[in-house]
Amino acid sequence: xxxxxxxxxxxxxAGTVLGSIYALGAxxxxxxxxxxxxxxxxxxxxxxLGAFIAYVLVGAFAALGIHLPIPLxxxxxxxAMALTAVAALGLDRGFYxxxxxxxxxxxxxxxxxxxxxxxxxxxxxxxxxxxTRTFFEFETKDIFRFDMSWIGGxxxxxxxxxxLWMVALVVVTVLALHLFLTRSRLGKxxxxxxxxxxxxxxxxxxTALVVRVTWTIAGALACMAGTMLALDVSLKPDLxxxxxxxxxxxxxxxxxxxxYGAIAGGFLVGFAETLAVFDWAVFVRPFREHLPDWLATASxxxxxxxxxxxxxxxxxxxxxxxxxxxxxxxxxxx
Amino acid sequence: MALIEVRNxxxxxxxxxxxxxxxxxxxxxxxxxxVGPNGAxxxxxxxxIFGLLKVSSGEVLFEGEDITNSxxxxxxxxxxxxxxxxxxxxxxxxxxxxxxxxAFIRRDDISGTLEEIYAMFPVLAEKxxxxxxxxxxxxxxxxxxxxxxMSKPRLLMLDExxxxxxxxxxxxxFEHIVTVNKAGVGILMVEQNARQALAFASRGFVLAQGQNxxxxxxxxxxxxxxxxxxxxxx
Numbered sequence: 120x121x122x123x124x125x126x127x128x129x130x131x132x133a134g135t136v137l138g139s140i141y142a143l144g145a146x147x148x149x150x151x152x153x154x155x156x157x158x159x160x161x162x163x164x165x166x167x168l169g170a171f172i173a174y175v176l177v178g179a180f181a182a183l184g185i186h187l188p189i190p191l192x193x194x195x196x197x198x199a200m201a202l203t204a205v206a207a208l209g210l211d212r213g214f215y216x217x218x219x220x221x222x223x224x225x226x227x228x229x230x231x232x233x234x235x236x237x238x239x240x241x242x243x244x245x246x247x248x249x250x251t252r253t254f255f256e257f258e259t260k261d262i263f264r265f266d267m268s269w270i271g272g273x274x275x276x277x278x279x280x281x282x283l284w285m286v287a288l289v290v291v292t293v294l295a296l297h298l299f300l301t302r303s304r305l306g307k308x309x310x311x312x313x314x315x316x317x318x319x320x321x322x323x324x325x326t327a328l329v330v331r332v333t334w335t336i337a338g339a340l341a342c343m344a345g346t347m348l349a350l351d352v353s354l355k356p357d358l359x360x361x362x363x364x365x366x367x368x369x370x371x372x373x374x375x376x377x378x379y380g381a382i383a384g385g386f387l388v389g390f391a392e393t394l395a396v397f398d399w400a401v402f403v404r405p406f407r408e409h410l411p412d413w414l415a416t417a418s419x420x421x422x423x424x425x426x427x428x429x430x431x432x433x434x435x436x437x438x439x440x441x442x443x444x445x446x447x448x449x450x451x452x453x
Numbered sequence: 454m455a456l457i458e459v460r461n462x463x464x465x466x467x468x469x470x471x472x473x474x475x476x477x478x479x480x481x482x483x484x485x486x487x488v489g490p491n492g493a494x495x496x497x498x499x500x501x502i503f504g505l506l507k508v509s510s511g512e513v514l515f516e517g518e519d520i521t522n523s524x525x526x527x528x529x530x531x532x533x534x535x536x537x538x539x540x541x542x543x544x545x546x547x548x549x550x551x552x553x554x555x556a557f558i559r560r561d562d563i564s565g566t567l568e569e570i571y572a573m574f575p576v577l578a579e580k581x582x583x584x585x586x587x588x589x590x591x592x593x594x595x596x597x598x599x600x601x602x603m604s605k606p607r608l609l610m611l612d613e614x615x616x617x618x619x620x621x622x623x624x625x626x627f628e629h630i631v632t633v634n635k636a637g638v639g640i641l642m643v644e645q646n647a648r649q650a651l652a653f654a655s656r657g658f659v660l661a662q663g664q665n666x667x668x669x670x671x672x673x674x675x676x677x678x679x680x681x682x683x684x685x686x687x
Binding site for chain 1: 505528530535537540541544545546550553554555557604
């Protein structure tokens with residue numbers, strides 16, 4: 120039974136957490152692609168920026184002596200999301216909007232976004248240095264241990280407070296996004312513009328407003344994803360640079376422009392990564408006596424070593440694209 | 454005062470102009486039909502009115518006011534509406550959502566207009582929850598027309614509404630256009646089915662090489678042997 124509990128801790132919990140983060144990032148990437156038809160490479164750094172904004176706010180809350188029953192990192196989230204959305208709107212106005220007005224090709228915008236990536240990373244390093252920081256300088260991270268002795272386990276299932284918050288917030292966010300896209304006038308306008316930008320313009324849809332709403336949502340979700348990642352692990356200036364590749368893989372696997380596809384792709388990539396680095400040796404151990412020596416004494420029976428986790432996303436990406444070139448949910452092409 | 458008046462418009466896509474001084478004028482009670490050979494500038498005329506390409510000289514007046522080079526998000530609230538020839542529905546949106554998008558600029562209650570459209574095209578009411586991409590060509594054309602009517606326009610412009618439709622649907626679409634016109638909406642359309650469209654046109658414009666060649670009522674143009682010989686296939 121302990122093996123199963125180990126599996127739940129290492130794969131189910133970790134995969135859900137990673138999948139939630141990838142899903143939030145991939146939704147932003149896919150919305151921007153749907154509306155503006157370019158791959159926003161700087162999305163990972165919008166996540167980092169959002170996390171650092173949340174970090175500063177946590178410091179400010181702590182300095183003011185504010186103590187809350189919920190983790191400060193979660194409490195500041197609404198403010199940090201609003202500020203990151205404003206930053207995303209500023210990035211669009213400052214860099215991408217002028218290029219669009221000149222009629223730039225998607226590839227030009229992609230390269231501009233790589234420039235924005237480098238700029239954001241530089242800015243974060245300029246203000247915060249290159250060191251690793253934690254959100255839990257002023258409070259402790261709650262850890263919940265679910266006793267499993269009732270089914271014969273000697274170890275508990277372990278979940279941290281931020282992880283529980285994260286899952287709850289992702290469920291609420293996905294529901295809110297779904298209602299926005301299917302019920303509200305602006306949400307439907309967003310889907311219409313993603314479907315057929317020329318017809319959206321002809322219909323009199325205020326396309327500039329739709330673009331602003333898209334950046335607002337993408338920025339807010341990026342902040343949420345970045346802060347969650349920082350709460351779960353730690354806060355580093357290159358936090359999201361490593362995550363942008365699986366996030367893109369998730370968006371492409373789900374079908375570019377498909378919001379639900381991006382969510383599915385995020386969880387698919389998240390679980391695939393945790394499954395691939397999981398050490399299956401724990402499941403071999405109980406049967407040791409019945410197995411040949413080479414298998415019984417094997418250690419580290421994971422598909423890939425942890426440091427090669429990133430490759431998993433690409434293996435999935437390649438397989439899905441070979442089988443379904445437009446992604447699981449039929450996506451847009453450039 | 455004319456509903457829409459195009460005066461000596463010169464326009465193109467950046468290179469040599471495609472329109473070299475086009476003149477069009479119709480009243481609210483009119484059905485105006487633009488015919489002419491391929492490359493005469495028929496569709497370009499509609500796009501120039503609707504701000505989809507730059508007018509370099511001449512002017513476009515709507516109800517006497519200058520709207521030259523205004524963009525669609527200004528024109529739709531003023532009462533102009535346009536049905537493009539191709540890709541004229543949102544394929545991933547439901548029929549009803551397509552219609553709602555036509556009313557995007559409206560802030561008042563749109564349910565009455567929605568019911569009027571469903572009364573005109575009962576088949577759309579049946580399929581209101583279905584993605585428009587799953588509909589047949591004729592039904593899509595109805596969605597496209599319905600979408601354009603949702604903004605309660607005073608001028609409806611259609612680019613080859615009968616393109617790609619079976620003869621049965623061509624007649625049906627033309628009948629709907631006459632109905633819309635009787636309800637007080639001026640019509641300006643481009644048609645490949647020249648003879649059939651001119652038969653019910655109160656104003657006909659024959660364009661060639663980006664200029665007006667003949668103008669008259671539809672029946673007059675059909676009766677004109679010169680027009681019939683050069684533009685209506687004898």
